[in-house]
Each structure stands twice: as C-alpha cells, then as structure tokens.
Amino acid sequence: MTDKKHMIIDGQIVNFDKEQNILAVIRKAGIDLPTFCYYSELSIYGACRMCVVEDEWGGIIASCSTPPRDKMKIKTNTPQLFRYRKMILELLLASHCRDCTTCPKNGKCRLQELALRFGIDSVRFENTKKEAVVDDSALSIIRDSSKCILCGDCVRMCSEIQNVGAIDFAYRGSDMTVSTAWGKPLAETNCVNCGQCASVCPTGAIVIRNCTQKFWDAIYDDSKRVVVQFAPAVRVALGDEFGLEPGTNVAGKIVGALRKMGVDEVYDTTMGADLTVMEESKEFVKKYKAGKKLPLFTSCCPAWVKYAEHEHPELVEQISTCKSPMQIFSAVIKEHFKQVQEVDGKETVVFAIMPCTAKKDEQVRPEFIYEDGSRDTDGVITTQEFASILKQAGIVFEDVEPEAADMPFGITSGAGVIFGVTGGVAEAVIRRVVDDKSNNMLHNIAYTGVRGMEGIKEASIPYGEGRVKIAVVNGLANAEKLIEQIEIGEAEYDFVEVMACPGGCIAGAGQPFTRMEGKKERAKGLYDADKLSQVKRSEENPVMMALYGGILKNKTHELLHVDYNKREEVAK
C-alpha cells in the first residue's frame, strides 16, 4: 500500500492530490467515464448522471460532483451501472430526433457516440421528439432546441467563461428549454458570436453555420479568381481532424491541398497579422507619446469588439482602429488584384479559413460592405468546415505535399504567426516597439509573462524613459474582471490584448474541439513556427516595405483602419 492519498478504482490503486472530484481521478486512471455535462473549466452541474459510480456498499454516486476521499473504494463498471447508463441514453434518445444522417453534427455528436458505445440498438419508448425549432438568425451559429438534452454546457459557457449570458434555461420540468430572453432570435441579443456554446454542445442543438457550398460555388465559377487566406491558428489544429499528433504544423499541406482543389492564390493570414502589428504599434506609440487615454485595447478579436460595444460602449474609442488581420489582408488583396482584374476580367473573391465563428459575423458588418456592395472578405470557413471540404474533395491529407504560399504576400514573420495564441498579439507589438532589437531582448520578451494559458497575464517592458504596462486576457469574463479593476483604479495598463476564446484563437470555436493539453500543444506548435522563421519582427518582413512603398501609399487609413463611431451606431 502507499502512503499517499489514494483511491481504489476497480481494484486498482490510484493516487490523487488536487483533483476536485472522483471523475478526474478516474480519468487519470485511464478510464474514459462517459459524460455529457462535465467540463473541468465550467462549474459542476451534475445533470446527465452518466458518470455515476458504485461505492463499496453498492450505493450510486455521481463522480463529477463527489470529492475524492482517502482509501475510497469505487467501481466504475458494474451490471447495475451499465443498466443505468443505458437507460439514460434510451430516455434521451426517446425524445430526440434520430435522423442522424442529415444532422450537421453527424459523426461528432456525443449522444450518437455513446449510443454506439453502449450498444443501444433499439429504444423501448415511444418517440416523443419535439418539432424542430430552428433559430438561424445569427450568422455564426444555428440553434435547434429540439435536439437539446439540457446538459447546460452552453449556458454555463456563455455566462461563466464569456460573461455574456445570451442564453439560459427557461421554464421548468418537461417544458424546460434553453432560450434567449423572451425567445428572441439570437441575432437580436447580446450574443457575441464566439461560438464557444457550440464547441461544448454534445449534440446538434447548437452548430456552426456551414458555408462550404459557397466555397465550392466560387471554385466552380470560371469567372472568379478564388483567393484563400488561412489564419495562424488553423495550421496547428487541422491535423486533429486527420489523426495527426496534436499541434502538428500543417501550413504547407494546407497550401498544397488548396492548390489541388483549384484555388488560384493561397496566402497566409500571418501577413495580415504583420500589417496589424505595424499599424497597431504605430497607433499605440502615437497615443502613448501624446498622453492620450490608455489602455489601448486590441481589435483582432471580433467577439471582443462586439462584447465591448454591448457592455462597455464607453471603451469603444479605446479599441484600436486597426481592422483585424483577416480584414486588413482581404482589403490589401482586393487592392492588389484591382488592376489585374481590369485586364483579365475575373472577379476576385477572398475566402478566409479561420479558427473563429465570430469572423462569419465580422465579415458582413456594415463597415466592411462598401457602396458598390463589395466586401473585404467574401466568405469565412472554419477549420472544421475546411476539413470537411478536404474530405468532400477526396483529398488524402496525409499524402499532400507541403507547398509555400504565393508571392507577393508569401513571406511572413514569427511575430505574425504567434497571433494565434493568447499573448501573441501583445508579444508581437512589444517586439515592434522596444528599442532593443537584440536576440537577447527577443528571448527576454518571451519570459515577461505574456505567454501561457492563464486567463489574465501581466507584463511590463522598458520603453523610452519609463515602462509600458501590458495585460493579456482570454475569456470575456476575464476581460470583464480586468475592466472592473481598471475602472475602480486598482490596475493601470497601457496596452491590453483581449481574446474571447479561452487560450486564444488556437481554441476558437471553429477549431476541432480540444481540452487543455491539446491547447498547450497547439500553442507550442505556433511558438515553434516562430522559432523557425527567419524574420522575427513584423517590420523586418520585406513584404511590409514593398507594401508601404507600393499599394499602401496614402491609403493606409482607408484600407487598414475602420471608423469606430460608426461601430457604435451599429451597436445601438
């Protein structure tokens, strides 16, 4: 026997230390206990009862909501438990739509997966499924409450992690449903389109809007020049869909696969990120030196921008006027092909492969639709949608030869690529603004505190006479905490990076779902890409010099910035 605190799980001794509940200890022991309503980062709800275990006296306890005790003996797999789990699944299925083949969640549905795992080959009860009630008002996510199993994951994600609270339970008993206030269409609520609810939804009740057809239509249309840009975070997550090691960088394969499908030009959004660094740094230094109201908040994350508009309209003027990297880059691409378009008569359409669902909403914000009806970005596809496009095309991803992105935008910097992880934007901006451009300083910046998966991080760097104070937050509830501290004067910052998704874009709702370990691998994948890139700072990217001396001449404001007053009006 061991002296450490331990439990005996199915006869096996398992040590535990800081685990909050038996479930975590069981999973540590390598037993995949099924759950619908448990996520370690959310509060414990104990609704689904799939995680029940038997104690040594035959009592049934929910492992998610019971703390471990020393020398506790439990069994996770007995005939009684098996019967209970099967019954729960049967009852859920009895009131659930079972047309799996036409469900957007087909193949990724936890209910489907567990029904298969527990061998549910028939349901004894009458099918009492409700009629589909679809809310497709929002541009990022689609809700069908008839497929809801009331696990509450979305509700807790929306209020606890994002502090948005656009949806909650309504009514009670058998009438209970997840609803917006007064059942309003989601588009009319304070939803920020972050999509995190969809990422934790175990069924098809909340799914991400699918735009793959639009992509194919453009590919098949000979009158169009299809240009695709893909975000930094996509390269370290797409591999999950094809059984590669978590965090594997598949940027080259993405380019290769897109060319195979007939895309005319492929670019890396990292170039857009470099432009953002240039513009945002310029804006920051200008405001800092002029003694303008700080902190300057980053503007890359459209969910954050929307959150600020809803909850803190007073802060909107402190958000950087830079467009997001996607929008900046699309605007530059459109400008670049303007002349070519006049010659060959082909209309340029820009698609963006993004880790993000909020980008689907950002892309059609009124500020980005111009008088002639044209837009910066014509379509946004998530990493998951891109994976299904690859599958539809019959491309064997493992066999795709890596290729390099097209010129003239093919060169990117390491500062741009780390945009995909929390702290990346701040680090890239620091690299740009510090006077000391030595490798030593570059190394030091990485250890100032901007890296890591914590919700709120702080850093301070020497600048001019004084020091610049920086904060990095991910998760909008953390942003809210920080704003509160700033408002009551407990904290003071010069520059604040905000990313809505916990961990940054690598854990965006458009990405294949992953837990903390996967997020860390993805972050490592991006930092490794940074290490390997010859150009570390955005301003050293030769494309920048060419652009600022070329098509951006006298056009930086028009192409790279967005008018915030207008944004405020939209929010009203």
Place this chain on the structure above:
Amino acid sequence: MRQVLDTILSEHTKKSEIIPILQAIQKEYRYLPEEALCYVAKKLHVGEAKIYSIATFYENFSLEPKGKYVIKICDGTACHVRRSIPILEALRKKLGLSEQKKTTDDMLYTVETVSCLGACGLAPVLTVNDKVYPAMTPDSACELIDTLK
C-alpha cells in the same frame, strides 16, 4: 416606470435579490413587463436571459398582463374533492376563457388555478385580488363576478 423601478432597486441592490425585485415589480404592475425586466438586467449587470429564466421558472410570475380582478381558484386536494373544478369551468364559460386564454380581452378578469391556498377548512375557496371567498359553488362564484362590475 423608471422611477418606480429605481425605487424598487434602491431597496434591493444585490444580484441575489432578483426574486424579491420581480415580486415587487409584479405587485406594482400585476405582471412583469419586458421593459422593466430589461431595465433591471442592465442595472444589476445580470443577463436578460437569466432574469427571463427566473421569471419563467416560478408559476407565480406572469409575463402576460393580468386583468383588473385576478381570480385564483384553489385546486389543492381539499378544494378539488369538494368540487373546485366545476367552479373553474363555470367561470371560464361565463367569461369566455380557457386553459390557454386566462385574461378577458377587456383586461378586467384573469382566471387561474393555484395549488393550495392553505385554507382547506373553507374549501372550495377562491381569492379575488387576494381577498378570500370561502365555500363557493359555481353559482355563487358567478354571482360574485357580477358584483365586481
């Protein structure tokens, strides 16, 4: 409305006091107006959906406007066995109401059931705007309605 709500909110300032706030609003307006709940949500920094969730969970809260006279017919066990349902049916018939339609178009009467008023000795019992009327029959209930006009 804003003044009324501000007074209520000055008495209950915490997020944990949503239920007393809703009760106070309902007392004032006999139901929970959407506008009022949105205002409360904003002032308390609570999501509108959260307040909607609470308001729809409790049977006693109403999101629909109620009539001038709210008639609650007790259908607890004692009242039920002493024939409360015929009283309910008689009132619904007289006022042209049903299970779904609880309030008359002229906004004078609302007829609903409650589970137990705790006055079983007086069964079958009903209340009109919280005034208790004991030992009712379908006929006496209809007569009572006429006297309210």
